[in-house]
Amino acid sequence: DADILILGGGSAGCILAARLSENPDVQVTLVEAGEEAKDPDIAKPDMWPFIQGRDFDWDFETTPQPGTAGRVHRWARGRVLGGSSNLHAMFHVRGHTEDFARWAELTGDDRWSFEGLLPHFKATESWSTGGDELHGGDGPMPIMLPSGQTHPLVRAYIDGWVELGMPRLHDHCGRELIGTAPNALMIRDGRRVSVADAWLTEEVCARPNLTIVKNSPVRRLVLEGTRVKAAEIQRGDEFELYTGDHVILSLGAIGSPLTLMRSGVGDPEMLRAAGVDCVLERRELGKNLHDHLLGAGNIYRAKQHVGPSKLQISESLSYQAEDPAQTTGRPDIVVGCVAAPSASEMLTAPELGEGFTLLFGVTNPTSRGALYITGPELSDRPVINPNYLQTERDRHLFRVALERARMVGRSKMLVPWMAEEMHPTASDLESEEAMDAFIAKAVITHHHPVATCRMGADEESIVDASLAMRGLDNLSIVDSSVIPEITAGPIHAVVMAIAESFASDFISKA
Numbered sequence: 273d274a275d276i277l278i279l280g281g282g283s284a285g286c287i288l289a290a291r292l293s294e295n296p297d298v299q300v301t302l303v304e305a306g307e308e309a310k311d312p313d314i315a316k317p318d319m320w321p322f323i324q325g326r327d328f329d330w331d332f333e334t335t336p337q338p339g340t341a342g343r344v345h346r347w348a349r350g351r352v353l354g355g356s357s358n359l360h361a362m363f364h365v366r367g368h369t370e371d372f373a374r375w376a377e378l379t380g381d382d383r384w385s386f387e388g389l390l391p392h393f394k395a396t397e398s399w400s401t402g403g404d405e406l407h408g409g410d411g412p413m414p415i416m417l418p419s420g421q422t423h424p425l426v427r428a429y430i431d432g433w434v435e436l437g438m439p440r441l442h443d444h445c446g447r448e449l450i451g452t453a454p455n456a457l458m459i460r461d462g463r464r465v466s467v468a469d470a471w472l473t474e475e476v477c478a479r480p481n482l483t484i485v486k487n488s489p490v491r492r493l494v495l496e497g498t499r500v501k502a503a504e505i506q507r508g509d510e511f512e513l514y515t516g517d518h519v520i521l522s523l524g525a526i527g528s529p530l531t532l533m534r535s536g537v538g539d540p541e542m543l544r545a546a547g548v549d550c551v552l553e554r555r556e557l558g559k560n561l562h563d564h565l566l567g568a569g570n571i572y573r574a575k576q577h578v579g580p581s582k583l584q585i586s587e588s589l590s591y592q593a594e595d596p597a598q599t600t601g602r603p604d605i606v607v608g609c610v611a612a613p614s615a616s617e618m619l620t621a622p623e624l625g626e627g628f629t630l631l632f633g634v635t636n637p638t639s640r641g642a643l644y645i646t647g648p649e650l651s652d653r654p655v656i657n658p659n660y661l662q663t664e665r666d667r668h669l670f671r672v673a674l675e676r677a678r679m680v681g682r683s684k685m686l687v688p689w690m691a692e693e694m695h696p697t698a699s700d701l702e703s704e705e706a707m708d709a710f711i712a713k714a715v716i717t718h719h720h721p722v723a724t725c726r727m728g729a730d731e732e733s734i735v736d737a738s739l740a741m742r743g744l745d746n747l748s749i750v751d752s753s754v755i756p757e758i759t760a761g762p763i764h765a766v767v768m769a770i771a772e773s774f775a776s777d778f779i780s781k782a
């Protein structure tokens with residue numbers, strides 16, 4: 273019996289467990305389906321693309337996507353203490369101030385503006401370059417800004433953008449995002465630092481008021497009236513009940529909505545089809561699903577050997593507006609440089625060491641999909657449909673992003689590196705339709721599903737601005753599922769800030 277029962281020990285859940293158990297009078301229980309990270313490859317930054325599909329990955333699949341040549345996309349998600357921070361590519365990018373202005377508008381709450389979130393971003397971070405007005409200096413997560421370690425090809429790529437007139441930024445976490453910079457990374461002493469490494473330290477785990485229950489998948493919540501009475505944990509064929517005065521769902525953008533659906537929350541027709549009785553009608557649950565895609569890519573055969581990366585291969589993202597005269601400062605597209613040939617499964621790529629890829633993508637996609645359960649058990653495969661590239665705006669911006677990647681690919685600075693452009697081919701560029709067909713084959717997930725339990729001020733939203741679940745008195749949702757609209761960049765920095773913001777509010781109200 274806990275005061276606070278946290279379900280899901282991922283990026284958000286580990287931070288909540290550490291912060292909320294600071295008060296020794298509060299009993300906190302953290303329940304996680306996986307165990308602690310044991311695979312030594314997790315800590316090796318350049319191994320990140322190769323550790324997906326192992327036993328600590330939920331390894332979800334989308335439905336075949338009409339917008340991406342009918343392909344099924346595998347969606348990696350961590351099933352391990354620290355969650356997806358054990359699988360992620362370690363980039364630390366906050367998003368643009370306009371992204372958060374929109375969150376504040378949607379929730380009617382300035383806590384979600386950039387300035388409102390800034391103290392929480394800073395509280396999570398410890399920058400290698402030190403703390404200042406914009407950067408945290410003594411938070412649990414080390415953020416390394418590479419200097420001498422950046423790959424020479426990536427340095428040439430960054431210089432290529434500067435040659436083309438792009439501002440050179442210190443990093444991707446300030447009030448300006450349009451520009452080019454090496455990626456800041458969650459790496460210390462050459463090793464990945466997961467959220468579990470940073471927050472669930474030996475000292476925190478030794479707290480008598482914190483219980484961490486591993487290898488414990490949550491099948492569903494037991495609801496009684498407007499309260500969560502218990503969480504049902506699967507133990508082989510048996511179920512064990514865990515209770516808490518306050519329950520927090522931190523099962524991620526896939527796990528949180530699916531668990532609520534198995535508990536009888538959602539669209540009544542969908543629940544009936546899955547064989548689950550509807551207890552609380554919430555038609556928006558699982559809807560609004562969206563994700564970043566990256567074109568993989570604009571692929572080159574190299575003129576010289578591309579040596580191994582000292583970091584995590586994909587070393588720089590550059591953000592830019594479609595219209596260079598635009599004044600909001602909000603980027604529309606992103607181009608990244610990978611010091612290795614990165615290609616979707618539909619494209620051929622040169623051997624390792626013989627080529628490189630420029631990735632290209634859309635920062636704020638407008639295509640929306642949905643996910644839902646097909647049965648009441650954890651073993652029933654969910655339907656996950658992100659509806660990739662369904663809007664003309666997304667397809668148009670992808671074409672612009674591809675052109676921008678090709679522009680820097682031809683810059684003077686990359687002349688010593690570029691022998692031949694392999695993809696797209698001349699025929700892929702003959703018409704808009706040909707470009708769309710190439711992009712549909714080239715895109716891969718950037719691994720940022722969000723918004724399935726979106727926060728908002730409207731009654732249809734799943735959680736309110738304080739992340740309290742509408743319709744249930746003692747349940748909060750704190751993870752990537754509450755993000756109402758995706759931010760311009762990778763989302764991990766803001767998932768940590770959401771958890772830190774919730775924890776500091778919760779503690780101050782106690």
Ligand code: FAD
Binds near residue numbers: 324350352491752765
């Ligand atoms: P998670 O961290 O996924 O945590 C959810 C937790 O809940 C997991 O531990 C899971 O096992 C547990 N859980 C789920 N269902 C159940 C259940 N039924 N019972 C019990 N436990 C359950 N972001 C960036 O900013 N930069 C990057 O470079 C980057 N690269 C990425 C690369 C990959 C391959 C992946 C997968 C993600 C990447 N991301 C990146 C995204 C980022 O890692 C995630 O958005 C973030 O970790 C999500 O945090 P979360 O707390 O919402 O969910």
